[in-house]
Amino acid sequence: MLLLPFLALSQNSTEYAVFENDVLTPNPTQISQFERGITAHNKKYHGDGPHGVRVYWISNGPRTGRYVWVMGPFPWSSMDHGPAQKEGHDADWRDNVSPYLMPGSGFESSYWKFNADMSRFPKDFTIKNMAVDMWDIKRGKYKEAMALVKKVHDVYAAKSPNETFGIYTNEFPSTKEGKDLAVISFFDKSAWLGEDHSIAKKYDEMNGTGSWDQFLKDWMDVTNGGETEIWMYVPELSGISGDVKAAARN
Template sequence: MRKLMYLLFLIPMMVIAQDQSNEQYAVFENALLTPQPDKVQQFEQGLAAHNKKFHATEPYGVRVYYIANGPNVGKYIWAMGPIPWSAIDDRPADKAHDDDWINNVVKYMTADSDQTYWKFNSGLSNFAKDFKVDNLLVDMYDIKRYENERMMKAMEKVAKVMKEKYPDMTYGVYTNELPSTKDGRDLAMVFFFDEMGWMGEDSKFVENYNQVYGEKGWDDFMKEWKEISDGKQSELWKYQPELSGLGADVTASDRQ
């Protein structure tokens, strides 16, 4: 189981909680940062200093992840949040902050960049216990046009199995707030785990799915999912404590 550019970099993440009292919800700003190949050390030094000076406390705290596989391998995710959209108006953006970002971080980057905003779907996720961010398996799905409603219903089926059969597994389901029909990142399911050995474990998900929905449950689900989706991309993200403003500890309440 498993991108003007100046402005982008000033408002560079993973995802968030809903405030039912005022109908606000939080999002993660996820900025994809690409260092120049011969300037990685300078980039990391500048990024670490910037985050520890300007992004070391909530709600504008940042965690940085190294992408360990796929077409984005060697790049970094700069993740701020969870944060309500309204709070973005007051984010660090004075001259000292901006000059530091431009002169000590952007200076050592390429133009190959991207930014996404992800909304947390609490009912489809499980953060039942406090945990430490270490390794993330990020599965991103391309959802066909006009199929969002069916997708959410299908994910409700997955959530039922996960909560019944894997109650101690920590994972989140996120939807892209500003999706594109071209990039294939509409839905993300993110698993948080401690040791890489977890990747080699047999989850027996199909077996457990059929226990919940019947002998042909998984076959029926896969037929429906084929009609809903156009593919998947998986990435391993590894938390970089020395580059981050926030530490590894996450409390369950932060993700509810």
């Protein structure tokens, strides 16, 4: 999904920011060759601009050990002006990355829209780790689900103004895959995962006693469930740094 809002799109533009997420599964016997190939590719073709790339490593769940190649943020129009085939981009990927992926299932691609109004990027920061919560929204319940997300956003804005998280929606969702919404929380140290972030208390303080319990019931009514993955940024494989300049977003 991921996912980050430092691209300054023109205020007169109707375009929005999108990320391309490619989940890559290297052959376990060729990980060194894969890492060398993707590092060189990213440094040469994805080292700046809207097609800059960050690489993450998944540390839990069914996809443990896979890599996530995240390009963006970019407006859709920029896809017509990406690294051209004549510049050797496609051939380089074909010759130096693809041979080291698992046949058939080694490449999964998706595109995610950054929802600026729902997200919280109150300050500049450097990416290190991300908790990626992915949710399956029930058919016909998208508006209701996003209205509930907005309520949580408003609580954090009022009660925890320094919390940093991004909200992303799948541009091409699939009922089979069930990944419609991504909520990404950024953290530096693993101890963050064991902390009580007290969203229930804060939600009740803002919306009334018992409102968090009602929120959970409403959330279950509009979703089919979800899953959480921890993604770890791998700077040595990436084309761009983990620095996010939140102030640059219009």
